[in-house]
Amino acid sequence: MPAAIEFFFDFSSPYGYLASTRIEDIAARHGRTVNWHPVLLGAVFRITGGAPLVSVPLKGDYSTRDMARCARLLGVPFKLPGKFPIATQAAARLTVWAQQADTEAAKSLAGALYRAYFAEDRDISDPEVCAEVAVACGYERAQALAGLNDSAVKDRLRAEVDEAVARKVFGSPYFIVDGEPFWGADRLDHVERWLATGGW
Amino acid sequence: MPAAIEFFFDFSSPYGYLASTRIEDIAARHGRTVNWHPVLLGAVFRITGGAPLVSVPLKGDYSTRDMARCARLLGVPFKLPGKFPIATQAAARLTVWAQQADTEAAKSLAGALYRAYFAEDRDISDPEVCAEVAVACGYERAQALAGLNDSAVKDRLRAEVDEAVARKVFGSPYFIVDGEPFWGADRLDHVERWLATGGW
Numbered sequence: 001m002p003a004a005i006e007f008f009f010d011f012s013s014p015y016g017y018l019a020s021t022r023i024e025d026i027a028a029r030h031g032r033t034v035n036w037h038p039v040l041l042g043a044v045f046r047i048t049g050g051a052p053l054v055s056v057p058l059k060g061d062y063s064t065r066d067m068a069r070c071a072r073l074l075g076v077p078f079k080l081p082g083k084f085p086i087a088t089q090a091a092a093r094l095t096v097w098a099q100q101a102d103t104e105a106a107k108s109l110a111g112a113l114y115r116a117y118f119a120e121d122r123d124i125s126d127p128e129v130c131a132e133v134a135v136a137c138g139y140e141r142a143q144a145l146a147g148l149n150d151s152a153v154k155d156r157l158r159a160e161v162d163e164a165v166a167r168k169v170f171g172s173p174y175f176i177v178d179g180e181p182f183w184g185a186d187r188l189d190h191v192e193r194w195l196a197t198g199g200w
Numbered sequence: 201m202p203a204a205i206e207f208f209f210d211f212s213s214p215y216g217y218l219a220s221t222r223i224e225d226i227a228a229r230h231g232r233t234v235n236w237h238p239v240l241l242g243a244v245f246r247i248t249g250g251a252p253l254v255s256v257p258l259k260g261d262y263s264t265r266d267m268a269r270c271a272r273l274l275g276v277p278f279k280l281p282g283k284f285p286i287a288t289q290a291a292a293r294l295t296v297w298a299q300q301a302d303t304e305a306a307k308s309l310a311g312a313l314y315r316a317y318f319a320e321d322r323d324i325s326d327p328e329v330c331a332e333v334a335v336a337c338g339y340e341r342a343q344a345l346a347g348l349n350d351s352a353v354k355d356r357l358r359a360e361v362d363e364a365v366a367r368k369v370f371g372s373p374y375f376i377v378d379g380e381p382f383w384g385a386d387r388l389d390h391v392e393r394w395l396a397t398g399g400w
Contacts, residue, residue, distance in 0.1 A: 047257055057247055058370035062383055072400050073390070170258035183262055186386040190273070200272050 004033045005191070006176040008164050010041040011088035011124060012052070013172035014067040014078070015185040017114040020173070021076050022188055024107070030195035036099075036107055038092035038157070039164045041172055047165065052085040070185065077119035086117075086125035089157070090148055094130045096157045097147030098139070109137045204233045205391070206376040208364050210241040211288035211324060212252070213372035214267040214278070215385040217314040220373070221276050222388055224307070230395035236299075236307055238292035238357070239364045241372055247365065252285040270385065277319035286317075286325035289357070290348055294330045296357045297347030298339070309337045 009016035054060040071078030098106035116122040134144035209216035254260040271278030298306035316322040334344035
């Protein structure tokens with residue numbers, strides 16, 4: 001069976017959100033599955049000296065425009081949230097918790113969390129908001145809240161972030177396809193071509 | 201007559217080099233012309249806090265790989281130069297000088313300077329190397345050297361860089377199409393679609 005595509009993303013990453021709406025279709029067209037890895041880019045930025053895009057002079061204004069333009073092109077609802085960027089521990093932990101029971105259902109939950117934040121301007125840094133999203137996806141509210149506060153889940157997320165850094169993930173979205181790294185929603189066309197051709 | 205595409209680039213920018221091999225064809229397909237603007241990103245990075253890509257931890261290694269991969273995909277010769285990045289005053293001034301006589305010929309010269317650096321690993325931070333490239337493009341060696349040392353040419357380049365900053369250019373390549381900004385070689389597909397559709 002061909003290897004899964006590794007998909008790393010931060011819930012505060014607009015381009016991660018855009019990529020999340022495309023990666024499963026791309027993978028399916030080439031008989032692949034996708035492993036979703038929520039990560040915390042704050043930890044990565046401490047190593048790379050990176051900063052959230054929109055806080056960078058000049059580049060920030062451009063990026064805000066580009067995100068919306070890319071979303072319109074893809075037909076994906078998008079609105080830069082009022083509170084941006086945010087801490088994404090709650091959303092990432094909830095996703096990791098959900099993955100323990102069912103990785104496919106956890107993808108739907110992750111997609112719903114992304115939409116809540118980037119299409120509906122709901123503050124998913126708040127565990128209560130995360131729990132509401134989980135309920136709409138069919139999870140039990142109390143279980144979801146207990147899950148994202150569970151110390152084993154926290155440890156699991158920390159291990160995931162450490163592993164991402166070890167694999168040199170420095171941004172979101174970040175993909176690994178048969179060992180080949182691709183960074184950015186604008187590399188999805190290359191991802192698809194790599195899958196189709198086996199590389200160049 | 202439809203407005204020209206504004207194309208800003210730094211001679212030390214690998215993605216600027218890649219874009220320079222595509223932009224004229226894209227413009228021609230849509231009945232447009234292109235104004236080439238060599239700029240000095242060092243001046244811009246002092247404002248944005250930016251840094252040359254390859255010097256950023258993790259991102260640097262990835263970028264080196266991505267540049268070569270993009271070049272292979274485009275069928276463009278590419279080799280990360282031994283000395284990288286470089287100061288690009290000499291190449292930019294030579295181009296500005298050549299533009300005064302003939303903007304189309306200056307594009308060929310700019311393309312040759314880019315190829316000298318990114319395909320042949322010749323150090324175009326050296327005015328003598330720039331002059332050699334100019335000679336191969338049909339310019340007189342003494343005139344080219346005098347041109348790139350001319351204080352009026354230096355002033356003109358400074359004014360170009362100031363204007364680029366005023367237009368919020370923060371990276372290379374950077375395009376403005378009918379007032380719409382696009383940053384990065386990986387936005388050329390959007391540039392082409394914008395030209396074809398009038399925007400979205």
